[in-house]
Amino acid sequence: xxxxxxxxxxxxxxxxxxxxxxxxxxxxxxxxxxxxxxxxxxxxxxxxxxxxxxxxxxxxxxxxxxxxxxxxxxxxxxxxxxxxxxxxxxxxxxxxxxxxxxxxxxxxxxxxxxxxxxxxxxxxxxxxxxxxxxxxxxxxxxxxxxxxxxxxxxxxxxxxxxxxxxxxxxxxxxxxxxxxxxxxxxxxxxxxxxxxxxxxxxxxxxxxxxxxxxxxxxxxxxxxxxxxxxxxxxxxxxxxxxxxxxxxxxxxxxxxxxxxxxxxxxxxxxxxxxxxxxxxxxxxxxxxxxxxxxxxxxxxxxxxxxxxxxxxxxxxxxxxxxxxxxxxxxxxxxxxxxxxxxxxxxxxxxxxxxxxxxxxxxxxxxxxxxxxxxxxxxxxxxxxxxxxxxxxxxxxxxxxxxxxxxxxxxxxxxxxxxxxxxxxxxxxxxxxxxx
Numbered sequence: 001x002x003x004x005x006x007x008x009x010x011x012x013x014x015x016x017x018x019x020x021x022x023x024x025x026x027x028x029x030x031x032x033x034x035x036x037x038x039x040x041x042x043x044x045x046x047x048x049x050x051x052x053x054x055x056x057x058x059x060x061x062x063x064x065x066x067x068x069x070x071x072x073x074x075x076x077x078x079x080x081x082x083x084x085x086x087x088x089x090x091x092x093x094x095x096x097x098x099x100x101x102x103x104x105x106x107x108x109x110x111x112x113x114x115x116x117x118x119x120x121x122x123x124x125x126x127x128x129x130x131x132x133x134x135x136x137x138x139x140x141x142x143x144x145x146x147x148x149x150x151x152x153x154x155x156x157x158x159x160x161x162x163x164x165x166x167x168x169x170x171x172x173x174x175x176x177x178x179x180x181x182x183x184x185x186x187x188x189x190x191x192x193x194x195x196x197x198x199x200x201x202x203x204x205x206x207x208x209x210x211x212x213x214x215x216x217x218x219x220x221x222x223x224x225x226x227x228x229x230x231x232x233x234x235x236x237x238x239x240x241x242x243x244x245x246x247x248x249x250x251x252x253x254x255x256x257x258x259x260x261x262x263x264x265x266x267x268x269x270x271x272x273x274x275x276x277x278x279x280x281x282x283x284x285x286x287x288x289x290x291x292x293x294x295x296x297x298x299x300x301x302x303x304x305x306x307x308x309x310x311x312x313x314x315x316x317x318x319x320x321x322x323x324x325x326x327x328x329x330x331x332x333x334x335x336x337x338x339x340x341x342x343x344x345x346x347x348x349x350x351x352x353x354x355x356x357x358x359x360x361x362x363x364x365x366x367x368x369x370x371x372x373x374x375x376x377x378x379x380x381x382x383x384x385x386x387x388x389x390x391x392x393x394x395x396x397x398x399x400x401x402x403x404x405x406x407x408x409x410x411x412x413x414x415x416x417x418x419x420x421x422x423x424x425x426x427x428x429x430x431x432x433x434x435x
Contacts, residue, residue, distance in 0.1 A: 086123025240277025
């Protein structure tokens with residue numbers, strides 16, 4: 001089956017079949033590079049988060065605030081602000097913030113001249129207070145809280161909130177005590193609903209289909225930037241936004257996050273790709289390792305060890321168990337194969353996986369000592385790579401979500417080095433609700 005026929009079939013099918021052997025690809029025919037036009041947007045069916053769901057999020061946050069004795073939380077631009085309000089904004093020296101009181105409606109403060117732009121993405125609430133250039137945004141925040149009957153008690157900030165914001169609010173509200181907001185914000189965001197999982201599923205489909213296209217267009221002499229550009233363009237054509245790609249060839253694959261040294265694809269090159277995108281704000285993150293041409297026995301052995309490491313992690317991800325036990329299980333398995341049981345090389349020098357959702361990296365992680373119990377709706381990457389300095393590295397990464405009975409994959413890992421793609425898993429209609 002030639003490339004063009006393969007891509008035609010792939011574009012017509014939602015279920016992704018495993019790739020043919022990389023060794024069997026035509027490594028001299030570059031015509032496939034022109035086939036980017038066969039990729040079309042597959043995200044039309046993806047449904048954005050509704051106003052009703054955002055309202056439920058705020059109600060849950062207020063319930064958690066009551067339980068934690070937090071009178072209000074102040075949220076700066078970023079994932080949490082978008083999660084609750086829909087506002088897509090950035091951080092600058094001019095404060096825009098979302099305030100969620102324990103009781104009453106949410107409110108937004110923003111510079112006067114930014115209000116029309118903020119309103120473009122505001123999905124819930126209508127209390128938007130402005131401040132002029134010669135005024136203090138912290139006085140506006142104090143005014144909002146006083147209008148909700150809040151002049152004392154605890155006010156929550158996420159640990160990413162900037163120092164000048166915390167100190168400014170403290171001066172404007174001297175009777176309020178600063179406390180962490182994570183019990184509220186993470187208490188909501190950590191557990192994904194069915195609609196959130198559906199968006200993550202679609203983002204993973206975009207990324208996996210892009211991999212399929214890129215695998216069919218790899219050729220001798222390609223540089224990292226060539227492959228990155230091809231991968232990002234493919235994801236964009238398929239409907240993903242914010243596409244990104246890490247491309248590591250040869251001994252550079254032993255660096256989990258890369259090196260500045262230039263690398264090109266050669267016969268027998270180990271190629272490690274790590275890529276993702278977002279659909280309506282929800283992320284994918286998939287890594288694949290393949291060999292261009294014939295793989296050495298050592299590469300094959302390490303690849304299969306990593307693939308089994310994914311199986312070990314998946315089996316250890318049990319409802320109610322501490323997240324750290326997943327990492328422990330993988331390291332115990334790797335130790336049985338002669339690798340370090342710690343974070344040393346050669347071996348697994350990073351955590352087994354990270355939380356994922358609206359951000360590529362979220363709490364909680366599959367890492368030693370993490371005692372947070374696994375619960376329905378939590379989402380993680382599963383990426384127990386092995387890295388051998390000076391030689392090569394192997395990383396396979398697929399994201400999973402926790403159901404009532406245990407983990408389920410968005411994308412199923414590849415079955416062998418000869419078929420390095422994997423496939424998209426179906427997503428149950430009902431997976432989780434706001435717990």
